Amino acid sequence: MSNKNQGQQQGKPKKTAIRFTREADFPQWYQEVIKEADMAENSGVRGCMVIKPWGFGIWENLQRRLDKRIRETGHENCYFPLFIPLELIEKEAAHVEGFAKEMAVVTHHRLVAKDGKLEPAGELESPLVVRPTSETMIGESFAKWIRSYRDLPVMINQWANVVRWEMRPRLFLRTSEFLWQEGHTAHATEQEARDETATMLEEYRALAEDWLAIPVIPGEKSESERFPGAVETHTIEAMMQDGKALQAGTSHYLGQNFAHAADIKFQDKDGGESYCHTTSWGVSTRMIGAMIMTHGDDDGLRVPPTIAPHQVVILPIARDEDAAARVLPAADELAEKLKNYVAFGDVVRVHVDKRDMNTGEKRWSWIKKGAPIIVELGPRDLDEGSVMVTKRTRIHDKTSQKVEAFVPTITEQLVLIQYALFDEATAYRDARIKTDIADFDAFKTYFENEDVHTAGFVRAYWCETAESEESLKDLGVTIRCLPYDQPEDPGVCVITGAPATKQAIFAKAY
Secondary structure (H helix, E strand, O other): OOEEEEEEEOOEEEEEOOOOOOOOOHHHHHHHHHHHOOOEEEOOOOOOEEEOHHHHHHHHHHHHHHHHHHHHOOOEEOOOOOEEEHHHHOOOHHHHHHHHHHOEEEEEEEEEEEOOEEEEEEEEEEEEEEOOOOHHHHHHHHHHHOOEHHHOOEEEEEEEEEEOOOOOOEOOOEOOEEEEEEEEEEEOOHHHHHHHHHHHHHHHHHHHHHHOOOOEEEEEOOHHHOOOOOOEEEEEEEEOOOOOEEEEEEEEEEEOHHHHHHOOEEEOOOOOEEEOEEEEEEEEOHHHHHHHHHHOEOOEOOOOOOOOOOOEEEEEOOOOHHHHHHHHHHHHHHHHHHOOOEEOOEEOOEEEOOOOOOHHHHHHHHHHHOOOEEEEEOHHHHHHOEEEEEEOOEEEEEEEEEHHHHHHHHHHHHHHHHHHHHHHHHHHHHHOEEOOOOOHHHHHHHHHHOOOOOOOEEEEEEOOOHHHHHOOHHHOOEEEEEEOOOOOOOEEOOOOOOEEOEEEEEEOEO
């Protein structure tokens, strides 16, 4: 049931289903939304999480859509080992330096009983790194597979878990183990590899905006923010409801750096020997965290219909056996009618909640889970040929709809909810991008004095020097990207006052 929080609405205390509001305590609100939506929980291993059915169902729908596009763009799925020999990692110096502090290392291969306890024994001759990413392992395989230009391009993807030791874990956003996909490709020419990098970033943009209803800014990372060992890193950056940025997906042009390290070369058409140009790209369960912080409200989660495990939840209202005998079959019949319709390329996903519990509790549980449409069906509704409909965009506006009108418009109603979430998030983001900050004093004042009502992005000219970027650290600000849509005219760097030709997105970030 709902809880009272401070706040006024038309002279009455505002009731919300989440104990913490976004305005009062955004981090606690985030954790509470996950808990009340029954999405995930911390495990007994610090930094690792248990993803529960509702959260995993969201991941599966996201995964299914992206996997389809990965295949349609010419890639094949495969799988590589979880353990990577240390000597392979050491081959790519820049890569090691970037990940060294996050790596988990296996040093023993068995346990023995000693004084009633199990202790590690049998030390490995060479330590094994638990996969933080697979460039080095896949590079070794590419070196075996590729002999001639006829073998190229090689375009693969794997769905896997990775481990990056996390000191300050937060469910879905930063966990020591998380789920993701990582694509890796090898090409004969630089242009082919650059085209691949751009293609996959566009797929991530479409996934974020068209599927998750999260507006993003695509662009290139600054040198200090690049993936370790990459020539270029391209990114999509999203704004959360606390004004912070979240990197939602990246695509890397690796040049020939990893090819030289792993000896990935081929005989070209002229009979000479060339090194491949490689790429890598990935998104993770962090996308679910982005969805929560973009769309959640003070009553819980709001899941875009595209990825909701249940797009329509039907709640039969039956206070006695006679009512149940009428309502339960009618609920099943309504569900079957709805399944005759398609939304976003799939049959409408409908769930009839027959749990033996108070209807109000059931309704609020689905509100907190973020089910897009909640339908209540009782004896009176049956007599009137109608249903009570709650759309998760506006939970306090229950409307009565005739069944004959509700069923055939279900696709349209789901599409409108999807658009409403995207439009709302876009309006929020656009209102919080500052474009009128022209000097460093104003820049510092903004980031030092921002609060929940003003926090956001600054878009301004930048001179692209490492020294100027370094000066941002004391403010806790980073350059999120250099957006692709750049102005034609030059300007003045907001940090140094020097001439600049490009604008950057500046923000505090997760």
